[in-house]
Amino acid sequence: MEQYSVLVVDDDREICDAIGIYLKNEGLTVITAKDGIEAIEKLNEHKIHLIILDIMMPRQDGISTTFKIREERNIPIIMLSAKSEDTDKVLGLQVGADDYITKPFNPLELIARVKSQLRRYVTLGTYEGGNKVIDLKGLCLDKAAKEVTVDGEIVKLTPIEYRIVELLMTNAGRVFSIDEIYERVWKEPGFNAENTVAVHIRKIREKIEINPKNPKFLKVVWGIGYKMEK
Numbered sequence: 001m002e003q004y005s006v007l008v009v010d011d012d013r014e015i016c017d018a019i020g021i022y023l024k025n026e027g028l029t030v031i032t033a034k035d036g037i038e039a040i041e042k043l044n045e046h047k048i049h050l051i052i053l054d055i056m057m058p059r060q061d062g063i064s065t066t067f068k069i070r071e072e073r074n075i076p077i078i079m080l081s082a083k084s085e086d087t088d089k090v091l092g093l094q095v096g097a098d099d100y101i102t103k104p105f106n107p108l109e110l111i112a113r114v115k116s117q118l119r120r121y122v123t124l125g126t127y128e129g130g131n132k133v134i135d136l137k138g139l140c141l142d143k144a145a146k147e148v149t150v151d152g153e154i155v156k157l158t159p160i161e162y163r164i165v166e167l168l169m170t171n172a173g174r175v176f177s178i179d180e181i182y183e184r185v186w187k188e189p190g191f192n193a194e195n196t197v198a199v200h201i202r203k204i205r206e207k208i209e210i211n212p213k214n215p216k217f218l219k220v221v222w223g224i225g226y227k228m229e230k
Helices: 013-025 036-045 060-071 082-094 109-123 159-170 177-188 193-207
Strands: 007-008 029-033 050-054 077-082 099-102 133-136 139-142 145-151 151-154 218-221 227-230
Touching: 007 013, 007 036, 007 133, 013 029, 013 109, 029 036, 036 050, 036 060, 050 060, 050 109, 060 077, 060 082, 077 082, 077 227, 082 099, 109 159, 133 159, 139 159, 139 218, 159 177, 159 193, 159 227, 177 193, 177 227, 193 218
Parallel strands: 007 029, 007 050, 050 077, 077 099
Antiparallel strands: 133 139, 139 145, 145 151, 218 227
16 A cells, blocks of 8 residues: 555654554555644645544644545545543544544554555445446436535535445445444444444435435434435
């Protein structure tokens, strides 16, 4: 994976250096920034494939930075947080982060999550089989273009949101449990996945539904999971 570049953003130099060592050992190019403002500058200067972003930073924190990045880019973002920042982790997912890892972290877990996000980003929308274009009465998924539209208008989705929509639209009418969605999309066991999946489902509804509280497409099946209406 030596052709891929990871931007590591943390005001703690020791953490940046440590993460950099782990990533370089995997053949990845590492670029660092000490806060959100510098991170945006580095994004404009380099081709970045993934961002590891601390929540608590001076000048511009991780939440504000994620929000800013998502205005224009769908690069995978893994947030770093302390255990005391659970509320911020949820907010990070709401504004567009794809995953988070709690400090202090296990280096092997960090590398596994980085590889997983890179794999999904680079091979986005490569589920086998099925039609290349799926149209569910106004909600349209174009697998070749990696685009989702509602009544012809392109919907801006993060990589994780796209994968969830693709999974549910490819299997329209089938109910997926929360754990199954997590395992199919995140490629990890779905332990304690309910909050993470729910946040992403809520964001997807806000983007594809006229009335997110009374969804036309993405339905909940209480006690079981979610489905995309045929």
